[in-house]
Each structure stands twice: as C-alpha cells, then as structure tokens.
Amino acid sequence: MELRQLIRLAFQVSVAFTVFGFGLQATTEDLLYLVRRPGLLVRSLFSVFVVMPVVAVGLGLMFDLQPTARITLVALAISPIPPRLPKAQRKAGGHAGYGLGLMAIAAALSIVAIPGALELLNLIFERSFGMAPAAIAVVILKFVFGPFAAGLAFRALAPAVAERIEGPVLSVSQILLVLALLVLLAASLPVIRAALGGGTVAAMVLFSCVGLAVGHVLGGPDPEHSVVLALSTSFRNPAIAFIVASANFPDERFGGTILLYVLVTLVAGISYLLWRRL
Numbered sequence: 001m002e003l004r005q006l007i008r009l010a011f012q013v014s015v016a017f018t019v020f021g022f023g024l025q026a027t028t029e030d031l032l033y034l035v036r037r038p039g040l041l042v043r044s045l046f047s048v049f050v051v052m053p054v055v056a057v058g059l060g061l062m063f064d065l066q067p068t069a070r071i072t073l074v075a076l077a078i079s080p081i082p083p084r085l086p087k088a089q090r091k092a093g094g095h096a097g098y099g100l101g102l103m104a105i106a107a108a109l110s111i112v113a114i115p116g117a118l119e120l121l122n123l124i125f126e127r128s129f130g131m132a133p134a135a136i137a138v139v140i141l142k143f144v145f146g147p148f149a150a151g152l153a154f155r156a157l158a159p160a161v162a163e164r165i166e167g168p169v170l171s172v173s174q175i176l177l178v179l180a181l182l183v184l185l186a187a188s189l190p191v192i193r194a195a196l197g198g199g200t201v202a203a204m205v206l207f208s209c210v211g212l213a214v215g216h217v218l219g220g221p222d223p224e225h226s227v228v229l230a231l232s233t234s235f236r237n238p239a240i241a242f243i244v245a246s247a248n249f250p251d252e253r254f255g256g257t258i259l260l261y262v263l264v265t266l267v268a269g270i271s272y273l274l275w276r277r278l
Contacts, residue, residue, distance in 0.1 A: 003187060007255070008246055010180035011239035016147040017173035018237075019081060019107045023151015024166035026104040033101040040225065043218040044102055047233045049113045051214050052207075053077040053121050059206055063199030071245055072257040073203060074121070078114045078136070079240035080106045080232070081144065092273050094228035102232055107148040111140045114244075136244055143243065177239055181262065184255040204261050208234050208268035216272075223276070230272060238262055 034041040056077035060070045081103055089099040106113075115133035155162040211234030218233075219226030238258045245254045 003183070004246075007180050007184055007187075008243065010176045010183075011242050012143055014173045014176040014180065015143045015237065015239045015243065017169050017176070018239075019144050020147040020151040021166050021170035021173060022081070022100065022103050022107060023148045023153075024155050024162040024169060025100055026152060026155070030097050030101040031104055033095075033097040034105060040098075040220065041105075043220070044229055044232070045105070045109070045113075047215050047218045047229055048080050048102070048106055049078075049109070049117050050120075052211055052233060052236070053117045055207060055210050055214075057121055059203040063203045065200060065203060068252050068254060069200045069203070069257050071249060071252070072241065072254050072261070073207060074118070075241040075245040075254070076207075076236040076238070076258070076261055078117050079237045079244060080110065080114075081240065082232075082235040082237045089228045089231055092227050092231065092276070093224065094231070095222075095224035098225055099228045099232070102228065104148070106232075107144055111137055111145040114140050132248060135247060139243055139247055140240075144240070181238070181259065185259055187255065200257065200260065201264070204264040205268065207261075208265040211235075212268060212272045227273075227276065231269060234272075235265060235269065236261075 034044065053074065056073045059065075060073060065073070090096050115137045118136060119133045151162075212230045215230035215233030216226045219229035238261065241261075242254060242258055245252070245258075
C-alpha cells in the first residue's frame with residue numbers, strides 16, 4: 001500500500017472513531033439542547049454549514065489561488081465536526097451540552113448538508129467546483145453518519161460500557177489524526193512552501209478569522225454560546241477535507257495546503273481565546 005493510501009486510511013479511521021465517540025457521548029439532553037432553542041439552532045446550522053462555504057468561494061474569487069488551494073478551501077468549508085472540539089470548547093468556558101449537541105446534530109445532518117452546500121455553491125456562483133455531491137454523500141455516509149448512528153445505538157443499548165470506552169475511542173482518533181498529519185507534514189514540506197504563494201496564507205487567515213467573528217456574533221450575547229459557535233464555525237475537520245478532496249481529485253496533492261490551514265487556524269483560535277479573556 002502506498003504512503004498516500006495509508007494516510008488516507010488513517011484519516012478515514014480517525015474520522016469514523018471521532019464521530020463514533022461523539023455518538024457514545026451524546027445524551028438525550030445534549031440532543032435536545034438545540035431543539036429546545038430553535039433560534040440558536042437555525043443560527044448555528046447557518047454558521048457551520050452555509051457561511052463558511054460562501055466565505056471560501058468569496059476568498060477564492062478575491063485571491064488568485066492555485067487550483068489545489070481553491071479546492072482545499074472549499075473542501076475545508078464543507079467539512080465540519082473537528083476532532084476533540086467539544087472538549088476544547090468546555091475548556092474555553094463554552095456550554096458543554098450546546099457544544100456536544102451541535103456536533104451531534106452536525107454529524108447527523110452532514111450526509112445531506114455537505115453535498116447540499118456544495119450544490120448550492122454551484123448554483124449561486126454558476127460554476128462547478130469539480131466535486132460531485134453524490135460522491136461526497138457516499139463518503140459522509142460511510143465515515144460520518146454511519147459511525148455516529150452506531151455510537152448512538154451503542155449508548156442506547158449499553159450506556160455503562162459506552163461511558164467507559166468513549167474516552168479511549170476519542171483518544172485513538174486523536175492519535176491517528178496526529179500521526180497522519182505528522183507523516184503528511186514530512187511528505188509535504190516542498191508542497192507547503194509552494195502553497196505559501198498566490199495569496200494562500202492570506203486566504204487561510206481570513207477564512208479562520210471570519211469564521212471566528214461570524215460564529216461569535218451569531219452565537220448571541222451568552223458567552224457560553226458565542227465561544228462554542230465561534231470555534232465550531234472556524235475549526236473544520238482536516239481529515240474529512242482530505243478524504244473529500246482526494247476522493248474527487250485522486251491525482252492532486254492537498255496535504256500541504258490542509259496542514260497550512262491547521263497551523264493558521266490554531267494560531268487564530270488561540271488568539272481569539274486570549275482576546276476573550278481580556
């Protein structure tokens with residue numbers, strides 16, 4: 001098996017374990033938290049699934065990006081559910097039920113929302129981004145919706161066991177993601193240097209910062225909500241983005257640009273959290 005295939009497999013398993021772990025964690029109260037707050041639910045889904053794809057396309061039109069960078073930006077924009085995000089949100093002072101509930105609903109809706117967001121972009125901007133919505137739906141069904149549903153079912157059948165294994169499951173997903181990113185980094189250094197040109201860094205910085213700002217505002221006046229939606233909007237899942245992009249463009253190299261996004265969004269996220277503490 002080639003290195004690229006191994007990296008892709010590691011990303012696939014990482015994504016599946018992440019959403020399976022979310023399913024193991026999700027309680028009825030978590031799932032109903034946003035349902036009982038329809039205004040916050042609508043704003044949250046709009047921020048996570050609509051705003052960022054439109055921002056990505058706008059940045060693609062604003063900057064003279066290389067095709068690989070443009071495709072990566074769109075793939076990131078339609079790839080929510082970052083690993084370990086609910087835990088990071090709790091540490092930042094966010095509402096635990098809201099964070100986990102949003103991730104749970106996002107996982108459940110991804111099979112429809114992600115291909116739908118791409119189709120909407122195709123219509124709005126009257127152009128094709130080269131990624132087939134049907135192919136993306138298959139990827140999301142296999143690696144997001146399916147494992148999440150399995151996690152919910154497992155918790156319903158064996159809640160005590162689910163509580164014991166949710167931590168190790170999420171730890172495995174995190175380890176696999178880090179290992180895959182490290183291998184990708186070692187293999188992509190020349191690509192990363194090439195990705196620094198053509199406005200790619202500026203586009204990534206704006207992408208992350210706009211996501212934080214929009215999510216913060218749409219989260220409302222409650223700081224426990226605003227921090228959750230800010231991080232949920234700006235932070236995208238690099239593993240899902242890699243799987244989606246490589247499934248549609250198997251001959252392109254997206255690793256360097258995705259790693260660049262990870263570094264940029266990490267700095268932007270830390271800066272945002274420091275600003276909130278002032």
